Amino acid sequence: MKPTRTGVRTVSEPDCGESHASDGTTGEATGESGGTPVEAEDVDGALAALDGAGLAGYNYAYLDEHTKREVRRAVLKAIAIPGHQVPFASRPMPLARGWGTGGIQTTLSLLGPEDTLKVIDQGSDESVNAANIRRLAERTADVETTTDTTAADVIQTRHRIPEEVLDRDQVLVLQVPVTDPLRKVDPSDAANRRRHAHANYGKMWVHLYENVVEYGEIQVASRYPVTVAGRYLMDPSPIPRWDVPKLNDADNLFLFAAGREARIYAVPPHTDVEPLAFDDRPFQVERFDAPCEACGATDTYRTAVETDEGDRLVVCNDTSFCLKRREDAGLAKDHHLDRDGVDWGPGTPDADDTDQEPATNGGDRT
Amino acid sequence: MGYVAVTAGEELIERAADLFDAQRADDEPPVTLDQFDGQLARLTAQAMSEGGLYAPRLAALAVKQAQGDSVEAAFLLRAYRSTLERWDETEPVDPDELFATRRVSPAYKDVPGGQILGPTKDYTQRLLDFGLVDEGTVTDPTADWDIATDRDDGESGPEEPGHDEKDQRGRLTNVMQVLRDEGLVAPAGDPPTEEPVDTTREPVTHPPEREAVLQELARGETGAITALGYSALRGYGQVHPTLAEVRVGQLPVQVEHPYTSDQVRVTDTGVTETEAIVPVYEKRDDPQFAFGYGLTFGRNERKAIGMSVLDASIALKGSDEPAEDPEFVLDTVDAMDAFGFIEHLKLPHYVTFESILDRIRTLRDDDAEPPRAEAAEPPDATGSNESSIDTGSGGGPGETDSDGGEDGE
Numbered sequence: 077m078k079p080t081r082t083g084v085r086t087v088s089e090p091d092c093g094e095s096h097a098s099d100g101t102t103g104e105a106t107g108e109s110g111g112t113p114v115e116a117e118d119v120d121g122a123l124a125a126l127d128g129a130g131l132a133g134y135n136y137a138y139l140d141e142h143t144k145r146e147v148r149r150a151v152l153k154a155i156a157i158p159g160h161q162v163p164f165a166s167r168p169m170p171l172a173r174g175w176g177t178g179g180i181q182t183t184l185s186l187l188g189p190e191d192t193l194k195v196i197d198q199g200s201d202e203s204v205n206a207a208n209i210r211r212l213a214e215r216t217a218d219v220e221t222t223t224d225t226t227a228a229d230v231i232q233t234r235h236r237i238p239e240e241v242l243d244r245d246q247v248l249v250l251q252v253p254v255t256d257p258l259r260k261v262d263p264s265d266a267a268n269r270r271r272h273a274h275a276n277y278g279k280m281w282v283h284l285y286e287n288v289v290e291y292g293e294i295q296v297a298s299r300y301p302v303t304v305a306g307r308y309l310m311d312p313s314p315i316p317r318w319d320v321p322k323l324n325d326a327d328n329l330f331l332f333a334a335g336r337e338a339r340i341y342a343v344p345p346h347t348d349v350e351p352l353a354f355d356d357r358p359f360q361v362e363r364f365d366a367p368c369e370a371c372g373a374t375d376t377y378r379t380a381v382e383t384d385e386g387d388r389l390v391v392c393n394d395t396s397f398c399l400k401r402r403e404d405a406g407l408a409k410d411h412h413l414d415r416d417g418v419d420w421g422p423g424t425p426d427a428d429d430t431d432q433e434p435a436t437n438g439g440d441r442t
Numbered sequence: 443m444g445y446v447a448v449t450a451g452e453e454l455i456e457r458a459a460d461l462f463d464a465q466r467a468d469d470e471p472p473v474t475l476d477q478f479d480g481q482l483a484r485l486t487a488q489a490m491s492e493g494g495l496y497a498p499r500l501a502a503l504a505v506k507q508a509q510g511d512s513v514e515a516a517f518l519l520r521a522y523r524s525t526l527e528r529w530d531e532t533e534p535v536d537p538d539e540l541f542a543t544r545r546v547s548p549a550y551k552d553v554p555g556g557q558i559l560g561p562t563k564d565y566t567q568r569l570l571d572f573g574l575v576d577e578g579t580v581t582d583p584t585a586d587w588d589i590a591t592d593r594d595d596g597e598s599g600p601e602e603p604g605h606d607e608k609d610q611r612g613r614l615t616n617v618m619q620v621l622r623d624e625g626l627v628a629p630a631g632d633p634p635t636e637e638p639v640d641t642t643r644e645p646v647t648h649p650p651e652r653e654a655v656l657q658e659l660a661r662g663e664t665g666a667i668t669a670l671g672y673s674a675l676r677g678y679g680q681v682h683p684t685l686a687e688v689r690v691g692q693l694p695v696q697v698e699h700p701y702t703s704d705q706v707r708v709t710d711t712g713v714t715e716t717e718a719i720v721p722v723y724e725k726r727d728d729p730q731f732a733f734g735y736g737l738t739f740g741r742n743e744r745k746a747i748g749m750s751v752l753d754a755s756i757a758l759k760g761s762d763e764p765a766e767d768p769e770f771v772l773d774t775v776d777a778m779d780a781f782g783f784i785e786h787l788k789l790p791h792y793v794t795f796e797s798i799l800d801r802i803r804t805l806r807d808d809d810a811e812p813p814r815a816e817a818a819e820p821p822d823a824t825g826s827n828e829s830s831i832d833t834g835s836g837g838g839p840g841e842t843d844s845d846g847g848e849d850g851e
Contacts, residue, residue, distance in 0.1 A: 134525055143524075163645040168520035173782030175789065198790045205789055207452050235793045253783070264769055266648035291805050297797040316797040336779045338645035362800040379796045393793055 159304025177335025487740020671748030
């Protein structure tokens with residue numbers, strides 16, 4: 077792993093050397109990026125002190141300060157051991173488990189009132205669950221929200237990494253349903269923890285090899301297993317293979333959080349992330365038959381829409397970038413950065429992408 | 443034809459929620475919380491038990507808000523509880539202090555303290571009572587019974603009963619203790635000297651401590667506990683217990699007085715408790731029965747009994763059968779985890795599905811002819827193909843299925 081120049085300005089932990097406060101009261105504030113000190117002898121006094129930002133009767137950013145601190149500790153540990161799954165005491169949230177509770181706990185623990193939040197689900201800001209999560213953060217953490225990827229400090233996402241390149245000051249929080257790639261080959265977490273401890277990933281390699289023997293290809297669609305910093309096997313969450321190369325040597329911090337499974341893990345900036353593949357069966361991203369119907373893009377992840385008329389339209393999955401491209405078709409994925417040519421996932425070819433994309437080597441840019 | 447991004451997510455959510463609430467809006471008067479608490483107490487008990495929060499009034503509210511969905515109600519309780527500060531911890535309470543309204547011991551024909559059937563319809567025919575269809579008021583068939591009860595003291599709110607009163611409540615001799623005194627049942631083991639694990643504050647790791655097992659089972663979903671417990675009885679396991687007793691009653695909640703440091707009773711919780719004797723012997727030279735324990739909030743005998751079967755099964759450390767594997771049991775019994783992940787499948791999945799479609803098209807193309815036809819519409823892109831690429835079972839490109847369905851995502 078290269079030295080991390082973390083842009084994690086929202087992760088602040090001024091008191092992490094102190095022992096866990098056991099007096100049961102919401103005591104200290106937690107630094108400049110949030111936290112509402114509550115100093116009162118009783119519940120009514122504590123609640124009265126909370127008026128102002130956020131939801132009446134609830135602590136700032138919903139979670140109590142101890143919980144947020146614990147989540148931030150887990151995040152720091154995860155950053156220190158890239159790809160390693162760090163247990164944390166996932167709290168019950170007012171969202172169903174499996175619906176982004178790990179992501180929202182992490183997001184709420186990072187947010188401060190001056191931050192801007194973007195929430196996407198399946199690439200869309202307006203997906204019903206994304207709207208619900210965004211509203212919870214808005215109501216309880218009093219943050220600005222945006223649909224513009226380049227304007228967000230924290231982005232919570234399910235199953236996608238945005239098309240526009242993230243920079244060093246941004247944190248991407250990915251919601252994770254299944255934390256361990258080894259779950260495919262053994263359902264036991266206890267056994268898999270031993271495998272991770274010994275970096276014993278033979279069973280996964282055998283599984284992929286059997287794929288090749290049986291189908292001629294590695295048949296993993298999303299949740300493609302990757303090796304992080306040459307050490308831990310990691311499940312990148314169910315992002316499409318298209319997004320997997322974006323994890324490698326990125327400027328931004330990626331946090332992966334699973335509420336139901338009570339685990340947090342991370343890919344720090346400028347960390348090597350390599351998808352598992354064989355020399356003669358390279359990693360491939362998804363292929364698309366047609367450019368985006370709306371903006372004409374050929375360098376984005378696209379999904380199909382089946383219409384009432386029986387047509388199939390292929391459109392960009394990242395709706396906010398697609399809207400920008402409709403205004404300015406040539407907009408590069410790194411248009412907002414000072415430097416050009418920042419690689420972010422499958423590159424943007426000059427000519428028509430569909431003519432050049434080889435069937436067997438679509439996304440292998442290394 | 444242009445594709446228009448949906449921009450009305452927030453409004454759609456609100457309207458869907460309005461439609462949900464509209465389902466309650468008929469011409470009938472709204473159900474009161476007292477009615478849930480009193481007439482549908484089994485439902486609120488289930489919500490409290492699975493929510494892990496003893497709060498009958500809040501449980502009634504949760505059940506009302508969830509329109510009778512007990513798991514959703516438990517979910518509301520848990521989400522609410524997680525926002526509350528934890529002020530103190532109660533003193534450990536001896537289950538012998540239970541004020542029993544029902545107590546049966548299947549192990550013996552009679553036991554010290556007697557068999558107390560209490561309020562139950564276990565021993566009646568399950569016939570629909572059409573007399574309830576249009577009853578005017580609920581009549582109390584026990585109104586003219588001449589019974590003295592000191593149960594009132596449990597409902598008069600927080601107070602500080604002295605130890606005298608505790609004695610008055612009348613301890614029931616623990617049947618398990620009778621057997622333990624004789625050396626027939628393995629000792630329960632010393633209470634943990636360290637602070638017990640709290641699974642609401644620390645994630646469960648495997649192998650789990652017994653207190654973690656009991657906590658997770660006590661909060662487990664009633665149906666899941668019943669089903670997994672039944673699986674052991676059905677033959678997928680070795681545990682077929684004899685119940686020492688099943689008790690229903692009020693258990694005092696005691697805290698240390700902040701000034702006098704005395705233990706004081708602040709309230710009671712309704713619980714169901716059971717202890718199971720399991721004829722499995724660990725040692726040949728000194729055979730002793732194994733045992734299992736079950737305790738739930740509220741009246742829920744099937745969950746308490748199922749819990750005791752699972753506790754005993756897990757304690758065997760066999761893991762040959764699902765009910766004996768703590769990882770399997772604890773990973774699946776929690777209603778919040780299970781219902782959340784099961785129902786998350788309703789969420790949009792078109793990103794991952796597109797990725798899956800790409801895989802099957804690639805496999806089918808490879809099978810047909812090596813150079814892929816440019817921009818050709820794949821011959822078959824219906825959803826039925828998902829399972830074939832997903833599990834590797836059937837529908838594959840003419841290959842045998844030996845993958846074992848490992849690729850389940």
